[in-house]
Amino acid sequence: MIGLEKLIARIAQWSDEEILLWLSRGVAAAAVPGDPDSDTLVFRPLLLSRSEPPLQQLHFALDRLDRVDFERVRFALARLLAAWRTSDDPRFVQALWSLAVSLKPPAGVIEAANHLVGRIDQNDALGDRFAVCVETIVVAVLGFPRTDQQDRFMGNLRRTGLWTRAMARHHVLHLVRDDRSRWLDWVKMYARELDSPGALPKGFARQLIHAVGGDLIFSGIAYRTFEDDLFWLRTALMPLLEARQRWDGIEVSIGEKTWVVATIDGWAFDDPQICEQYFDYIGRAGIAPLGDEQHRLEIMVANLGNKRIGLQ
Amino acid sequence: MPSSIDGLTDLLCTDVLGGQEILVNIADGLDDGSIDPARLQLFARACLARLDQIDRADELFETLARNAIMSVVFTPPVDEAGQSVSLQYAAMIEASDDHVTTFMTLAKLRSLVPEPSRLAAALKEEMRGELWSGSDPRFINDEMGRAIADIVNEEGTESHLHLSKIAQNAVPYPIWITRSTTSKAILDKTEPQDRATRMRDWLGLGYLDVGSPLFGFQSDRSLPSLRPARLGRPTVWDGIDHRWFKHRRSPHSGDRWGRTMDFEAAVACRADCDGGPEAVMPGPAFDEGFTCFYVGTVRTVPMPPTPHVLAALMASNPPRQIARLKQRVVDALADRP
Numbered sequence: 136m137i138g139l140e141k142l143i144a145r146i147a148q149w150s151d152e153e154i155l156l157w158l159s160r161g162v163a164a165a166a167v168p169g170d171p172d173s174d175t176l177v178f179r180p181l182l183l184s185r186s187e188p189p190l191q192q193l194h195f196a197l198d199r200l201d202r203v204d205f206e207r208v209r210f211a212l213a214r215l216l217a218a219w220r221t222s223d224d225p226r227f228v229q230a231l232w233s234l235a236v237s238l239k240p241p242a243g244v245i246e247a248a249n250h251l252v253g254r255i256d257q258n259d260a261l262g263d264r265f266a267v268c269v270e271t272i273v274v275a276v277l278g279f280p281r282t283d284q285q286d287r288f289m290g291n292l293r294r295t296g297l298w299t300r301a302m303a304r305h306h307v308l309h310l311v312r313d314d315r316s317r318w319l320d321w322v323k324m325y326a327r328e329l330d331s332p333g334a335l336p337k338g339f340a341r342q343l344i345h346a347v348g349g350d351l352i353f354s355g356i357a358y359r360t361f362e363d364d365l366f367w368l369r370t371a372l373m374p375l376l377e378a379r380q381r382w383d384g385i386e387v388s389i390g391e392k393t394w395v396v397a398t399i400d401g402w403a404f405d406d407p408q409i410c411e412q413y414f415d416y417i418g419r420a421g422i423a424p425l426g427d428e429q430h431r432l433e434i435m436v437a438n439l440g441n442k443r444i445g446l447q
Numbered sequence: 448m449p450s451s452i453d454g455l456t457d458l459l460c461t462d463v464l465g466g467q468e469i470l471v472n473i474a475d476g477l478d479d480g481s482i483d484p485a486r487l488q489l490f491a492r493a494c495l496a497r498l499d500q501i502d503r504a505d506e507l508f509e510t511l512a513r514n515a516i517m518s519v520v521f522t523p524p525v526d527e528a529g530q531s532v533s534l535q536y537a538a539m540i541e542a543s544d545d546h547v548t549t550f551m552t553l554a555k556l557r558s559l560v561p562e563p564s565r566l567a568a569a570l571k572e573e574m575r576g577e578l579w580s581g582s583d584p585r586f587i588n589d590e591m592g593r594a595i596a597d598i599v600n601e602e603g604t605e606s607h608l609h610l611s612k613i614a615q616n617a618v619p620y621p622i623w624i625t626r627s628t629t630s631k632a633i634l635d636k637t638e639p640q641d642r643a644t645r646m647r648d649w650l651g652l653g654y655l656d657v658g659s660p661l662f663g664f665q666s667d668r669s670l671p672s673l674r675p676a677r678l679g680r681p682t683v684w685d686g687i688d689h690r691w692f693k694h695r696r697s698p699h700s701g702d703r704w705g706r707t708m709d710f711e712a713a714v715a716c717r718a719d720c721d722g723g724p725e726a727v728m729p730g731p732a733f734d735e736g737f738t739c740f741y742v743g744t745v746r747t748v749p750m751p752p753t754p755h756v757l758a759a760l761m762a763s764n765p766p767r768q769i770a771r772l773k774q775r776v777v778d779a780l781a782d783r784p
Contacts, residue, residue, distance in 0.1 A: 190582035236581035
């Protein structure tokens with residue numbers, strides 16, 4: 136058996152590669168006889184192969200643990216995160232936070248994240264070294280349900296030089312999943328920090344649709360998205376981020392389906408050509424309306440102005 | 448600590464994780480000439496030197512000893528003339544006209560993606576944040592698997608993707624390849640949902656656990672066109688970090704490639720456990736005509752190495768004995784000055 140203190144002492148001496156190899160042997164926690172609450176760990180030798188990254192192998196090992204042992208590993212990881220020192224190898228720190236993303240330590244994650252981010256934000260040299268870890272830390276922090284503490288951490292991080300567009304996108308998705316009804320507020324909150332519309336990644340658009348609940352809000356469009364992401368970006372998301380436009384979110388019901396007109400704005404109504412363009416977008420976004428339905432839709436588009444139009 | 452070859456072989460038999468399997472594979476390599484006694488001598492001496500540094504009373508001795516032996520292979524020992532001697536690629540073979548395929552998990556693929564690069568950015572966006580940043584990229588759906596393969600094909604060349612990591616001495620780590628025609632035949636006759644699992648078992652990829660997505664990389668160029676700097680039948684040294692490695696193969700193979708351990712055959716205790724053909728070569732660049740394809744997701748846990756691997760290595764008619772194989776290694780070492 137090896138105690139946690141001994142483990143940490145060893146980690147301090149070892150290179151990143153060595154510790155990952157060590158971890159890859161598998162970590163299993165077991166109670167010391169007579170001390171069931173101890174953090175004492177037992178390392179069970181497991182497979183080790185260059186054919187697979189060590190952390191992945193560790194995960195395989197953890198899969199074999201029973202529930203009690205698994206909980207002990209999560210506690211041990213929380214303590215490892217809290218034991219961060221500025222002299223640590225950044226790749227090792229990043230590896231530990233990668234584990235935190237998957238294992239979700241039961242306590243202390245935001246405190247550890249705050250500690251690390253706070254220190255490196257005040258020190259350029261540390262910032263340069265550990266900036267590579269911050270995105271993983273954000274993913275780990277956002278792996279938990281939303282809390283005030285989490286909001287404060289993200290708010291603080293947003294004001295640092297460590298903030299990136301990828302973090303902004305990740306946080307938007309997290310907030311939307313927490314409260315779908317406010318999805319537009321969240322997107323707007325980060326609009327300035329997101330990439331320019333033309334450069335928005337396809338994956339973000341897709342995940343945003345899923346987070347919002349594509350079937351409800353973007354009925355039809357969600358399905359189309361998989362075939363033509365750029366189309367969706369052009370018609371739905373780009374105007375959101377265009378400062379001079381306003382997203383009105385007009386809902387249109389046709390039969391049992393609800394449509395949301397993506398980008399209708401006052402100035403657009405004055406231009407028949409643009410109106411036609413949006414109609415075209417609506418039509419192409421789902422199953423094309425035919426016959427009477429198409430005619431009614433044409434009338435609806437021609438008379439746009441109300442926030443909600445029902446066609447039964 | 449063992450101070451003699453006898454002591455080392457004893458240690459392999461009793462105190463090293465997977466040590467008996469290493470011993471049997473060495474003996475089989477000696478028998479068919481894939482391992483020459485001079486290199487084995489060098490290996491044994493280097494192992495003894497490394498093992499001397501480990502405290503026998505350490506509670507982790509079994510694992511540390513295996514690590515020490517692996518490190519001998521990964522950091523080549525130096526011979527009496529002061530030259531470093533690579534233990535990998537010990538059994539070189541000529542490049543045949545085959546087209547080749549290599550398989551890897553999403554975790555492995557992710558570890559190879561250069562950062563920053565367009566490929567990394569596109570994959571990061573395609574995969575959920577947890578999948579990319581976490582340590583457990585498993586259980587993706589087939590749609591995402593195919594999307595990832597498409598992204599690799601679109602961006603792999605531009606982003607200078609290599610199919611193995613490049614060591615500090617600028618030499619690519621080995622990749623394990625199989626013949627495309629053979630692997631395709633196996634895939635074609637397997638139901639789509641079982642293909643990744645079957646490929647894992649057929650190629651003896653024991654590190655592929657349940658839920659692992661499997662990706663194939665197939666080159667449209669034949670081996671001679673790929674111009675591998677080295678091409679070898681894998682020996683125990685190439686597979687030193689792989690507890691499912693098998694050297695011996697059935698006498699009907701008809702080529703010089705190695706044969707993996709087929710898990711289905713091993714679990715069924717069949718005498719012939721030959722899986723697919725395998726060879727090792729330095730990992731090429733993706734732009735050498737490679738196309739990535741998504742095979743599927745592994746649906747079962749792998750065959751545990753103990754006790755099946757040793758049983759499969761020993762299986763023959765008449766049965767082999769570990770003591771005799773150990774003596775075979777001792778004798779080979781004793782023949783050297």
